[in-house]
Amino acid sequence: MRNFIIKFAQAIRQILSAPMLILFIFSKNKEVIILDVRQWIKKADNMKESSPDWVNLIYLLSIYPEFRNIYYYRIKQDDPIGFVLIQIFKILYKQCPSLFIESDNIGSGLFLKHGFSTIISAESIGENCSVSQQVTVGYNTKGRPIIGNNVSIGAGAKVIGKVTIDDNVKVGANAVVVKNVPKNCVVVGVPAYIVRRDGIKVKEQLI
Structure with a gap:
Protein backbone atom coordinates (compact mmCIF):
# COMPACT_ATOMS: atom_id res chain seq x y z
CA MET A 1 0.00 0.00 0.00
CA TYR A 93 7.74 25.65 -10.63
CA LYS A 94 10.29 26.80 -8.09
CA GLN A 95 14.00 26.31 -8.58
CA CYS A 96 16.50 25.65 -5.81
CA PRO A 97 16.68 29.06 -4.06
CA SER A 98 20.24 28.73 -2.74
CA LEU A 99 21.79 27.60 -6.04
CA PHE A 100 23.20 30.35 -8.26
CA ILE A 101 24.43 29.68 -11.80
CA GLU A 102 26.06 32.69 -13.47
CA SER A 103 28.52 31.15 -15.93
CA ASP A 104 28.77 32.39 -19.51
CA ASN A 105 29.09 28.95 -21.05
CA ILE A 106 28.31 25.53 -19.55
CA GLY A 107 28.78 22.31 -21.50
CA SER A 108 26.19 19.57 -21.51
CA GLY A 109 25.76 17.12 -18.67
CA LEU A 110 26.25 19.38 -15.64
CA PHE A 111 25.16 17.34 -12.60
CA LEU A 112 24.49 18.95 -9.22
CA LYS A 113 24.60 16.75 -6.11
CA HIS A 114 22.23 18.87 -4.03
CA GLY A 115 22.16 22.58 -4.82
CA PHE A 116 22.21 23.83 -1.26
CA SER A 117 24.28 27.00 -0.80
CA THR A 118 26.17 26.61 -4.10
CA ILE A 119 27.51 29.37 -6.33
CA ILE A 120 28.74 28.58 -9.83
CA SER A 121 30.25 31.68 -11.40
CA ALA A 122 32.82 30.40 -13.89
CA GLU A 123 33.98 31.83 -17.18
CA SER A 124 33.20 28.46 -18.72
CA ILE A 125 32.48 24.87 -17.69
CA GLY A 126 33.11 21.82 -19.86
CA GLU A 127 30.99 18.74 -20.46
CA ASN A 128 29.84 16.16 -17.89
CA CYS A 129 30.96 18.03 -14.81
CA SER A 130 29.67 17.39 -11.30
CA VAL A 131 29.30 19.91 -8.46
CA SER A 132 28.32 19.04 -4.90
CA GLN A 133 26.63 21.13 -2.22
CA GLN A 134 28.10 24.24 -0.56
CA VAL A 135 30.60 24.74 -3.39
CA THR A 136 31.82 28.14 -4.51
CA VAL A 137 33.21 28.58 -7.99
CA GLY A 138 33.80 32.31 -7.93
CA TYR A 139 35.71 35.30 -9.17
CA ASN A 140 38.22 37.73 -7.73
CA THR A 141 39.79 40.86 -9.17
CA LYS A 142 41.81 38.78 -11.66
CA GLY A 143 38.86 36.94 -13.18
CA ARG A 144 36.79 33.75 -13.02
CA PRO A 145 37.69 30.04 -13.21
CA ILE A 146 37.72 27.97 -16.37
CA ILE A 147 36.56 24.41 -15.74
CA GLY A 148 37.38 21.60 -18.19
CA ASN A 149 35.52 18.41 -19.12
CA ASN A 150 34.67 15.62 -16.67
CA VAL A 151 35.56 17.65 -13.59
CA SER A 152 34.12 16.75 -10.19
CA ILE A 153 34.04 19.31 -7.36
CA GLY A 154 33.39 17.89 -3.89
CA ALA A 155 31.18 19.28 -1.12
CA GLY A 156 32.32 22.55 0.40
CA ALA A 157 35.17 23.09 -2.06
CA LYS A 158 36.20 26.54 -3.27
CA VAL A 159 37.63 27.35 -6.70
CA ILE A 160 38.48 31.03 -6.78
CA GLY A 161 39.91 33.46 -9.32
CA LYS A 162 41.33 33.18 -12.83
CA VAL A 163 42.43 29.56 -12.57
CA THR A 164 42.06 26.65 -14.99
CA ILE A 165 40.85 23.26 -13.80
CA ASP A 166 41.84 20.96 -16.66
CA ASP A 167 40.00 17.84 -17.88
CA ASN A 168 39.34 14.79 -15.68
CA VAL A 169 40.13 16.52 -12.38
CA LYS A 170 38.59 15.69 -9.01
CA VAL A 171 38.56 18.44 -6.41
CA GLY A 172 38.18 16.94 -2.94
CA ALA A 173 35.65 18.05 -0.33
CA ASN A 174 36.49 21.38 1.33
CA ALA A 175 39.57 21.90 -0.85
CA VAL A 176 40.52 25.47 -1.74
CA VAL A 177 41.87 25.86 -5.29
CA VAL A 178 43.55 29.16 -6.18
CA LYS A 179 46.07 27.84 -8.75
CA ASN A 180 45.79 25.96 -12.04
CA VAL A 181 45.20 22.21 -11.83
CA PRO A 182 46.60 19.98 -14.64
CA LYS A 183 44.49 17.27 -16.24
CA ASN A 184 43.94 13.80 -14.77
CA CYS A 185 44.61 14.87 -11.18
CA VAL A 186 42.97 14.63 -7.76
CA VAL A 187 43.52 17.62 -5.47
CA VAL A 188 42.72 18.07 -1.79
CA GLY A 189 43.57 20.41 1.07
CA VAL A 190 43.83 24.09 1.95
CA PRO A 191 45.45 25.30 -0.22
CA ALA A 192 44.87 22.42 -2.61
CA TYR A 193 47.70 20.12 -3.66
CA ILE A 194 47.85 17.06 -5.93
CA VAL A 195 47.49 13.63 -4.34
CA ARG A 196 46.98 11.62 -7.51
CA ARG A 197 48.16 12.22 -11.09
CA ASP A 198 47.31 9.89 -13.98
CA GLY A 199 46.20 7.28 -11.45
CA ILE A 200 49.49 7.35 -9.51
CA LYS A 201 49.64 8.47 -5.89
CA VAL A 202 51.78 11.62 -5.47
CA LYS A 203 52.12 14.69 -3.29
CA GLU A 204 52.77 17.77 -5.40
CA GLN A 205 52.13 21.46 -4.88
CA LEU A 206 50.16 23.35 -7.49
CA ILE A 207 52.20 25.88 -9.46
Missing part, protein backbone atom coordinates in the same frame (compact mmCIF):
# COMPACT_ATOMS: atom_id res chain seq x y z
CA ARG A 2 2.81 2.39 0.92
CA ASN A 3 4.61 1.78 -2.41
CA PHE A 4 1.37 2.40 -4.27
CA ILE A 5 0.87 5.73 -2.51
CA ILE A 6 4.45 6.79 -3.28
CA LYS A 7 4.12 5.85 -6.95
CA PHE A 8 0.75 7.58 -7.16
CA ALA A 9 2.18 10.77 -5.64
CA GLN A 10 5.10 10.66 -8.08
CA ALA A 11 2.72 10.23 -11.01
CA ILE A 12 0.66 13.23 -9.90
CA ARG A 13 3.81 15.31 -9.49
CA GLN A 14 4.94 14.41 -13.01
CA ILE A 15 1.55 15.25 -14.49
CA LEU A 16 1.64 18.65 -12.78
CA SER A 17 5.17 19.23 -14.12
CA ALA A 18 4.26 18.35 -17.72
CA PRO A 19 3.45 21.98 -18.72
CA MET A 20 7.16 22.75 -18.35
CA LEU A 21 7.67 20.89 -21.63
CA ILE A 22 6.35 24.05 -23.31
CA LEU A 23 9.70 25.66 -22.55
CA PHE A 24 11.50 22.71 -24.12
CA ILE A 25 9.41 22.88 -27.27
CA PHE A 26 10.40 26.50 -27.88
CA SER A 27 14.01 26.13 -26.69
CA LYS A 28 17.03 26.59 -28.96
CA ASN A 29 19.03 24.21 -26.74
CA LYS A 30 17.04 20.99 -27.06
CA GLU A 31 20.08 18.81 -27.77
CA VAL A 32 22.00 20.11 -24.75
CA ILE A 33 18.98 19.67 -22.48
CA ILE A 34 18.60 16.05 -23.60
CA LEU A 35 22.29 15.43 -22.84
CA ASP A 36 21.72 16.97 -19.40
CA VAL A 37 18.79 14.59 -18.89
CA ARG A 38 20.83 11.53 -19.82
CA GLN A 39 23.68 12.48 -17.49
CA TRP A 40 21.31 13.10 -14.58
CA ILE A 41 19.46 9.83 -15.12
CA LYS A 42 22.77 7.96 -15.27
CA LYS A 43 23.92 9.47 -11.96
CA ALA A 44 20.68 9.96 -10.04
CA ASP A 45 18.39 7.12 -11.16
CA ASN A 46 19.90 4.75 -13.72
CA MET A 47 16.85 2.48 -13.40
CA LYS A 48 15.13 4.90 -15.77
CA GLU A 49 17.78 4.88 -18.51
CA SER A 50 15.50 2.79 -20.71
CA SER A 51 12.69 5.38 -20.58
CA PRO A 52 12.26 7.94 -23.38
CA ASP A 53 14.18 11.18 -22.90
CA TRP A 54 11.04 13.32 -22.69
CA VAL A 55 9.61 11.08 -19.95
CA ASN A 56 12.86 11.38 -17.99
CA LEU A 57 12.83 15.14 -18.53
CA ILE A 58 9.43 15.42 -16.86
CA TYR A 59 10.57 13.09 -14.09
CA LEU A 60 13.65 15.19 -13.32
CA LEU A 61 11.70 18.44 -13.42
CA SER A 62 9.17 17.01 -10.97
CA ILE A 63 11.73 15.64 -8.48
CA TYR A 64 14.82 17.88 -8.52
CA PRO A 65 14.61 21.67 -8.03
CA GLU A 66 18.36 21.76 -8.87
CA PHE A 67 17.62 20.35 -12.29
CA ARG A 68 15.12 23.14 -12.84
CA ASN A 69 17.92 25.69 -12.26
CA ILE A 70 19.92 24.10 -15.08
CA TYR A 71 16.81 23.77 -17.24
CA TYR A 72 15.98 27.47 -16.86
CA TYR A 73 19.62 28.34 -17.55
CA ARG A 74 19.49 26.42 -20.85
CA ILE A 75 16.14 27.89 -21.87
CA LYS A 76 17.11 31.54 -21.41
CA GLN A 77 20.50 31.36 -23.19
CA ASP A 78 20.47 33.87 -26.07
CA ASP A 79 16.68 33.70 -26.12
CA PRO A 80 14.70 36.77 -24.96
CA ILE A 81 11.39 34.94 -25.39
CA GLY A 82 12.63 32.04 -23.28
CA PHE A 83 13.75 34.50 -20.60
CA VAL A 84 10.25 36.01 -20.42
CA LEU A 85 8.54 32.60 -20.32
CA ILE A 86 10.81 31.45 -17.51
CA GLN A 87 9.68 34.30 -15.25
CA ILE A 88 6.13 33.01 -15.56
CA PHE A 89 7.00 29.35 -14.98
CA LYS A 90 9.17 30.16 -11.96
CA ILE A 91 6.07 31.28 -10.08
CA LEU A 92 4.62 27.76 -10.14
Whole structure:
Protein backbone atom coordinates (compact mmCIF):
# COMPACT_ATOMS: atom_id res chain seq x y z
CA MET A 1 0.00 0.00 0.00
CA ARG A 2 2.81 2.39 0.92
CA ASN A 3 4.61 1.78 -2.41
CA PHE A 4 1.37 2.40 -4.27
CA ILE A 5 0.87 5.73 -2.51
CA ILE A 6 4.45 6.79 -3.28
CA LYS A 7 4.12 5.85 -6.95
CA PHE A 8 0.75 7.58 -7.16
CA ALA A 9 2.18 10.77 -5.64
CA GLN A 10 5.10 10.66 -8.08
CA ALA A 11 2.72 10.23 -11.01
CA ILE A 12 0.66 13.23 -9.90
CA ARG A 13 3.81 15.31 -9.49
CA GLN A 14 4.94 14.41 -13.01
CA ILE A 15 1.55 15.25 -14.49
CA LEU A 16 1.64 18.65 -12.78
CA SER A 17 5.17 19.23 -14.12
CA ALA A 18 4.26 18.35 -17.72
CA PRO A 19 3.45 21.98 -18.72
CA MET A 20 7.16 22.75 -18.35
CA LEU A 21 7.67 20.89 -21.63
CA ILE A 22 6.35 24.05 -23.31
CA LEU A 23 9.70 25.66 -22.55
CA PHE A 24 11.50 22.71 -24.12
CA ILE A 25 9.41 22.88 -27.27
CA PHE A 26 10.40 26.50 -27.88
CA SER A 27 14.01 26.13 -26.69
CA LYS A 28 17.03 26.59 -28.96
CA ASN A 29 19.03 24.21 -26.74
CA LYS A 30 17.04 20.99 -27.06
CA GLU A 31 20.08 18.81 -27.77
CA VAL A 32 22.00 20.11 -24.75
CA ILE A 33 18.98 19.67 -22.48
CA ILE A 34 18.60 16.05 -23.60
CA LEU A 35 22.29 15.43 -22.84
CA ASP A 36 21.72 16.97 -19.40
CA VAL A 37 18.79 14.59 -18.89
CA ARG A 38 20.83 11.53 -19.82
CA GLN A 39 23.68 12.48 -17.49
CA TRP A 40 21.31 13.10 -14.58
CA ILE A 41 19.46 9.83 -15.12
CA LYS A 42 22.77 7.96 -15.27
CA LYS A 43 23.92 9.47 -11.96
CA ALA A 44 20.68 9.96 -10.04
CA ASP A 45 18.39 7.12 -11.16
CA ASN A 46 19.90 4.75 -13.72
CA MET A 47 16.85 2.48 -13.40
CA LYS A 48 15.13 4.90 -15.77
CA GLU A 49 17.78 4.88 -18.51
CA SER A 50 15.50 2.79 -20.71
CA SER A 51 12.69 5.38 -20.58
CA PRO A 52 12.26 7.94 -23.38
CA ASP A 53 14.18 11.18 -22.90
CA TRP A 54 11.04 13.32 -22.69
CA VAL A 55 9.61 11.08 -19.95
CA ASN A 56 12.86 11.38 -17.99
CA LEU A 57 12.83 15.14 -18.53
CA ILE A 58 9.43 15.42 -16.86
CA TYR A 59 10.57 13.09 -14.09
CA LEU A 60 13.65 15.19 -13.32
CA LEU A 61 11.70 18.44 -13.42
CA SER A 62 9.17 17.01 -10.97
CA ILE A 63 11.73 15.64 -8.48
CA TYR A 64 14.82 17.88 -8.52
CA PRO A 65 14.61 21.67 -8.03
CA GLU A 66 18.36 21.76 -8.87
CA PHE A 67 17.62 20.35 -12.29
CA ARG A 68 15.12 23.14 -12.84
CA ASN A 69 17.92 25.69 -12.26
CA ILE A 70 19.92 24.10 -15.08
CA TYR A 71 16.81 23.77 -17.24
CA TYR A 72 15.98 27.47 -16.86
CA TYR A 73 19.62 28.34 -17.55
CA ARG A 74 19.49 26.42 -20.85
CA ILE A 75 16.14 27.89 -21.87
CA LYS A 76 17.11 31.54 -21.41
CA GLN A 77 20.50 31.36 -23.19
CA ASP A 78 20.47 33.87 -26.07
CA ASP A 79 16.68 33.70 -26.12
CA PRO A 80 14.70 36.77 -24.96
CA ILE A 81 11.39 34.94 -25.39
CA GLY A 82 12.63 32.04 -23.28
CA PHE A 83 13.75 34.50 -20.60
CA VAL A 84 10.25 36.01 -20.42
CA LEU A 85 8.54 32.60 -20.32
CA ILE A 86 10.81 31.45 -17.51
CA GLN A 87 9.68 34.30 -15.25
CA ILE A 88 6.13 33.01 -15.56
CA PHE A 89 7.00 29.35 -14.98
CA LYS A 90 9.17 30.16 -11.96
CA ILE A 91 6.07 31.28 -10.08
CA LEU A 92 4.62 27.76 -10.14
CA TYR A 93 7.74 25.65 -10.63
CA LYS A 94 10.29 26.80 -8.09
CA GLN A 95 14.00 26.31 -8.58
CA CYS A 96 16.50 25.65 -5.81
CA PRO A 97 16.68 29.06 -4.06
CA SER A 98 20.24 28.73 -2.74
CA LEU A 99 21.79 27.60 -6.04
CA PHE A 100 23.20 30.35 -8.26
CA ILE A 101 24.43 29.68 -11.80
CA GLU A 102 26.06 32.69 -13.47
CA SER A 103 28.52 31.15 -15.93
CA ASP A 104 28.77 32.39 -19.51
CA ASN A 105 29.09 28.95 -21.05
CA ILE A 106 28.31 25.53 -19.55
CA GLY A 107 28.78 22.31 -21.50
CA SER A 108 26.19 19.57 -21.51
CA GLY A 109 25.76 17.12 -18.67
CA LEU A 110 26.25 19.38 -15.64
CA PHE A 111 25.16 17.34 -12.60
CA LEU A 112 24.49 18.95 -9.22
CA LYS A 113 24.60 16.75 -6.11
CA HIS A 114 22.23 18.87 -4.03
CA GLY A 115 22.16 22.58 -4.82
CA PHE A 116 22.21 23.83 -1.26
CA SER A 117 24.28 27.00 -0.80
CA THR A 118 26.17 26.61 -4.10
CA ILE A 119 27.51 29.37 -6.33
CA ILE A 120 28.74 28.58 -9.83
CA SER A 121 30.25 31.68 -11.40
CA ALA A 122 32.82 30.40 -13.89
CA GLU A 123 33.98 31.83 -17.18
CA SER A 124 33.20 28.46 -18.72
CA ILE A 125 32.48 24.87 -17.69
CA GLY A 126 33.11 21.82 -19.86
CA GLU A 127 30.99 18.74 -20.46
CA ASN A 128 29.84 16.16 -17.89
CA CYS A 129 30.96 18.03 -14.81
CA SER A 130 29.67 17.39 -11.30
CA VAL A 131 29.30 19.91 -8.46
CA SER A 132 28.32 19.04 -4.90
CA GLN A 133 26.63 21.13 -2.22
CA GLN A 134 28.10 24.24 -0.56
CA VAL A 135 30.60 24.74 -3.39
CA THR A 136 31.82 28.14 -4.51
CA VAL A 137 33.21 28.58 -7.99
CA GLY A 138 33.80 32.31 -7.93
CA TYR A 139 35.71 35.30 -9.17
CA ASN A 140 38.22 37.73 -7.73
CA THR A 141 39.79 40.86 -9.17
CA LYS A 142 41.81 38.78 -11.66
CA GLY A 143 38.86 36.94 -13.18
CA ARG A 144 36.79 33.75 -13.02
CA PRO A 145 37.69 30.04 -13.21
CA ILE A 146 37.72 27.97 -16.37
CA ILE A 147 36.56 24.41 -15.74
CA GLY A 148 37.38 21.60 -18.19
CA ASN A 149 35.52 18.41 -19.12
CA ASN A 150 34.67 15.62 -16.67
CA VAL A 151 35.56 17.65 -13.59
CA SER A 152 34.12 16.75 -10.19
CA ILE A 153 34.04 19.31 -7.36
CA GLY A 154 33.39 17.89 -3.89
CA ALA A 155 31.18 19.28 -1.12
CA GLY A 156 32.32 22.55 0.40
CA ALA A 157 35.17 23.09 -2.06
CA LYS A 158 36.20 26.54 -3.27
CA VAL A 159 37.63 27.35 -6.70
CA ILE A 160 38.48 31.03 -6.78
CA GLY A 161 39.91 33.46 -9.32
CA LYS A 162 41.33 33.18 -12.83
CA VAL A 163 42.43 29.56 -12.57
CA THR A 164 42.06 26.65 -14.99
CA ILE A 165 40.85 23.26 -13.80
CA ASP A 166 41.84 20.96 -16.66
CA ASP A 167 40.00 17.84 -17.88
CA ASN A 168 39.34 14.79 -15.68
CA VAL A 169 40.13 16.52 -12.38
CA LYS A 170 38.59 15.69 -9.01
CA VAL A 171 38.56 18.44 -6.41
CA GLY A 172 38.18 16.94 -2.94
CA ALA A 173 35.65 18.05 -0.33
CA ASN A 174 36.49 21.38 1.33
CA ALA A 175 39.57 21.90 -0.85
CA VAL A 176 40.52 25.47 -1.74
CA VAL A 177 41.87 25.86 -5.29
CA VAL A 178 43.55 29.16 -6.18
CA LYS A 179 46.07 27.84 -8.75
CA ASN A 180 45.79 25.96 -12.04
CA VAL A 181 45.20 22.21 -11.83
CA PRO A 182 46.60 19.98 -14.64
CA LYS A 183 44.49 17.27 -16.24
CA ASN A 184 43.94 13.80 -14.77
CA CYS A 185 44.61 14.87 -11.18
CA VAL A 186 42.97 14.63 -7.76
CA VAL A 187 43.52 17.62 -5.47
CA VAL A 188 42.72 18.07 -1.79
CA GLY A 189 43.57 20.41 1.07
CA VAL A 190 43.83 24.09 1.95
CA PRO A 191 45.45 25.30 -0.22
CA ALA A 192 44.87 22.42 -2.61
CA TYR A 193 47.70 20.12 -3.66
CA ILE A 194 47.85 17.06 -5.93
CA VAL A 195 47.49 13.63 -4.34
CA ARG A 196 46.98 11.62 -7.51
CA ARG A 197 48.16 12.22 -11.09
CA ASP A 198 47.31 9.89 -13.98
CA GLY A 199 46.20 7.28 -11.45
CA ILE A 200 49.49 7.35 -9.51
CA LYS A 201 49.64 8.47 -5.89
CA VAL A 202 51.78 11.62 -5.47
CA LYS A 203 52.12 14.69 -3.29
CA GLU A 204 52.77 17.77 -5.40
CA GLN A 205 52.13 21.46 -4.88
CA LEU A 206 50.16 23.35 -7.49
CA ILE A 207 52.20 25.88 -9.46
